[in-house]
Amino acid sequence: MPNANIGLLPNHISPKKYDITIEPDLNQFDFSGNISIDIKIDRKTDTIRLNSSELQINSCQLSSKHGKVFTPNSISEEKDSENIFFKFEKEISPGDYILFISYNGTLNDKLRGFYRSQYKDSKGKIKHLATTQFEPTDARKAIPCWDEPKFKSNFKLRLIIPQNLQAISNMPILSTTAIGEKKIIEFAETPIMSTYLLAFIIGELSCIERSTPDGTLMRIWTTKDKEALGEFALDVSCNLLNYFNEYFGIPYPLPKLDHIAIPDFAAGAMENWGAITYRENALLVDPNKSSSMTKQNVASIISHEMAHMWFGDLVTMDWWNDLWLNESFASWMGDKAVDNLFPDWEIWNQFITYDTHEAFNLDGLENSHPIEQEVNNPGEIGQLFDAISYSKGASLLRMIESFIGAEIFRAGISNYLMKNAFGNATTKDLWVALSEASGKPISEIMDSWTNQTGYPWINANIELDSNKKINIEVRQQRFLFSNIVGKKTNSNQLWYIPLNIKTPLSSTETRTSFDKENESITIEKNIKESEPESNWVKINPGQTGFFKVNYNDENWQLLHKAIAQKLLPPADRVGLQNDAFSLSKSGLIPITRFLNICSAYIEETNAIVWQDLCSNLKSIGHQLSNTPYEKLFQTFTVSLLDSIKLKTNWDPTSSDKHLEMILRVTVLNTLGENGDPDTNSKANEIFEEYCTTGKIINPNIKSTVYSLVAKEGDQEVFDKLWTLQKDSELEEERVRILRSMTCFSDKLLLQQLLEKSLSDEIRYHNTIGIVVGIGNNPSGEELAWEFLKSNWEEFNRRYGEGGFSLMRLVGTPSNFKTATHLEDVEAFYLSNPAPSADRSINQTIENIKINIAWMNNNSKAIGDWLSN
Ligand SMILES: [Zn+2]
DSSP: OOOOOOSSSTEEEEEEEEEEEEEEEEETEEEEEEEEEEEEEEOOOEEEEEEOOOOOOEEEEEEEETTTOOOEEEEEEEETTTTTEEEEEEEEOOOOEEEEEEEEEEEEESSSEEEEEEETTTTTTEEEEEEOOOOHHHHHHHHTTTTSOOOBBBBEEEEEETTTOEHHHHSSSEEEEEETEEEEEEEEOOOOOOGGGEEEEEESEEEEEEEESSOOOOEEEEEETTTGHHHHHHHHHHHHHHHHHHHHHSSOOEEEEEEEEEEEEESSSEEEEEEEEEEEGGTTTOEEEEEOHHHHHHHHHHHHHHHHHTTTTTEEESSGGGHHHHHHHHHHHHHHHHHHHOOGGGGHHHHHIIIIEEEEEEHSTOOOOSSSSOOOSSHHHTTTTTTTIIIIIHHHHHHHHHOOOOHHHHHHHHHHHHHTTTTTOOHHHHHHHHHHHSOOOOOHHHHHSSSSSSOEEEEEEEEEEETSSSEEEEEEEOOOOOGGGGGGOOOOOOOOOEEEEETTTTSEEEEEESSSSSSEEEEEOOOOTTTTTGGOOEEEEEGSSSEEEEOOHHHHHHHHEEEEEEEOOOHHHHHHHHHHHHHHHHTTTTHHHHHHHHGGGOOOOOOOHHHHHHHHHHHHHTTTSTTTHHHHHHHHEEEHHHHHHHHHOOOOOOOOOHHHHHHHHHHHHHHHHOOOOOHHHHHHHHOOOOOOOOOOOOOHHHHHHHHHHHHTTHHHHHHHHHHHHHHOHHEEEEEHHHHHHTTOOOHHHHHHHHHHHHHHTTTTHHHHHHHHHHHHHHHTTTHHHHHHHHHHHHHHHHHHSSHHHHHHHHHHHHHOOHHHHHHHHHHHHHOOOGGHHHHHHHHHHHHHHHHHHHHHHHHHHHHHHHHH
C-alpha cells in the first residue's frame, strides 16, 4: 500500500461522476475546460484536494443538492505532489455536492496528457490532431480529477471542435449540434471506470468498420486516406473479440470498440476503454509493403490491448503496485488469443524468447525489483512499466496455468472478473480465485515469486543407481549475473518451485515441487543399460517454469546428443542453450560449456531456436568486438550456420510460411553481421537493383537488406536510405530504415544520424530508437554516449518526466566494457540525475560492471577454445 504522506488523495471525498466540456484550439495548441464533478463528502472538511498538473484554474464553485453555493477563499497548488487545494472559509458538512471548475491548459508536444501530434496529409500539407495519453498519472494534465485508479467514476464528455474534424472517445456519440463554425459533440456516459482510461481524439480522421456477430461496432481509425491500411487490424480484432468473449465468459461490455492510429505516440498502444490508441506501425498493415513480422506485432499488440478491456478496464488494480496484474495478464492472454488465431506462428515458443528470456535478463540483475513493488509518486509509478511487470509476470502466469491446468485456470480468471467487475482488485484477489478453482494453495506458491526480486537457478545432479532408478539432487539459489563480479547470494532467499521432469524413459512427465534449498527426487524408471544415450533428464520441459537449470557433466553431454537428434521439442532446445548461455555469462559455468553446446545445433531447423541462439552469439560477438578474438568468433558463428544456410535463401515467395520468413531473416542477418562475403554482396546487389531499376524488395527481407547495406555503406548509401525513409508514407518503413541506419560502421555517418535524430525531421518517439540503436553498434557506442551527454538538456526536456523512452535512453551506454567508461557513466549520472529512471541507470551501471568482469574472465578463454 502506498505511503500516506506523498500526495495521495484522502478517502473522505470521492468523485461519482464527471461532466466535462473541452474546447481545444489546434492552431494555438491550447484548450479550455469546464468540469462539474458529482462528489460525496463523508466527513466535515474545509478543504477539497484533487489532482491537477499544468492546468490554469480560472474559477471554482461547490454547490450542494439544495442549491447552496460555496466559493473557495483560496486555491493553491502543490507542484511536487500535483495536488490542488480548494480551501473554504467554513467547514462543509458531509453529503453530496457538485464541484465546478473552469480552467485552461496547453496541448503539449510531450506525448502525455492532452497533446498535439503533427503529420503530413496525402497532399503533403502539415496537419495536427489532438489526443490523450493518461496512463499512469496524466489525466490530471487534461482535467482536474481524482487521478488514482481506485476512484472509479462515470464520465460524460462534450467536445467543442471545428465542423470539419472528427472526434472519438470511449463511448459512442450521442448528439452533434452545430454552433457557428464549430460543433458540440456529446458522447454517451461511460460505465464506472478509472481516470487513466478516459480518452478523446480530435482530428481529420476516417475509419473502416464492421459489426461483430454479437453486435459490437468495431472500427479502425487513421488520419485521412490511410484507412485501407486498417483491414488486417479490423479482421484480427473482430476475431479476437469472439475469442475473448468466450474465454472470459463475460461479453465485452461497451457498445463499440475503436482502434485509432496516432502519428506521434510514446508507447506502442494504450488500452483506453472502447478507444484504444496506437502508434501507426502497431496498427496499420499495408498488404504490399508490410512484413510478416509486422503482422505478428500488430496482431499481438491489438490482442494485448483488447485483453485489457476486461483485465485492467473492467477490473482495475487497486493501486499501481499491482500494475503487473494488468500488464502481465494482458501480455500472456494476448499471446494466448493470437496463438488461437494463428497456430502456425508458434507463439508459445516465441514467448520463451520475447518474454521469459527478456524477463530473465532484467530480473537477473541486483537492481531489479519485485513484481509487487511499493510505489508512491508518478516517477516511481512510471518506472514500473518494464520487463518485470510485463514479461516476468506473464511468464509466471504461464507457469501457474501449466501447474493447475488450462481449464481450471480459465475458470478461476472468469470468477475473478465476475466478482470484481466495475471495481478494483489486488493480486491477493486473483490468487484467491485461482485457489478456489484449483483447490491448491496458489497464494503460498506465488508469494515467493511476486514478493521477492529475482528468480532461482537449479543445480541438478543426476545419478542412475544400481536399482535402475534415477536419483536427482536439486539445489536452488538466486540467479545473479553479478556472480561474475563476485556477488554472493543470500541463502535464505528461496522459491516455491513447481518442478516438472522429463526423461525419454517415460511417456509422462514427473510433476513435483520444492520450496527448500535442497531436495532429492527419485524417478522409478527402468533405465536401459543397453541404451545409455537415452538416459538423459530434462528439467522444466516446455520451459514453463521461471528458473534456470544447470546439470552435471554427464547429463549435459546426454542432452547435447538429444538436442542434435531433435529428441526434444523446440521449446526445450531454445531453453537449454539459453540456460547455458546465461549461466556462463554469470560465471556459474565455464563459457566453453555454452560454446560446446552450440555444436549440438548445427542441424537445427527451427526458426525460434535459431533466433534465440543467434541473439546469444551476437551478444558474445559484441563483447569481443575490437579485440584480437573478434574475427575468430565471427568465423565460428558463420560455421555454425553452414548447414542451415543451404536451406535458406534470398528469394522469399508468397507461399512462404511465417516461421520460414523469420528463419531466413535470422540466418541472413547473422551471416551478414559476421562478415559472410556472399551474404553482404547479395544484399548490396538487391539494394542497387532497387535504386536503379525500382525492382521491389520483398518486405520480409527489407530490414536485412537495408542494415547489411548500411554496415558497409558510404555517404551515398546513407543519403539514399535517408531519402527513402523521408519519402515513405508508411511509418513501418520509416522505422525499419532508421533502425537499419544505426548499423553503419562509418563513424561520421553515425554522427550525422545522431545529429538528425533531434531535428524536426524525426518524430519524438523515434529519436530514442536511433540513439539506443547506435549505442548497440560497436562502432557507435562511444558516439551515442557522447551525444546523449552533450544533448542531455533537450533529452531531459522531452522525456525527463519518465516512461519507456527515458528508461531506454539512459541505458544507451549499457554495452561499455572498460573501467574508464564505467567511471564516466557513473560520474555523469551522479551530476545529471534522472529520478524517473534511476533504477534503469543503476541497471546500466551494473551491466557495465558485468561486462568488464566478463571480459576479464572469458575473452582469453574463448580465444584459446576457438584456436583449438
Ligand atoms: Zn498493457
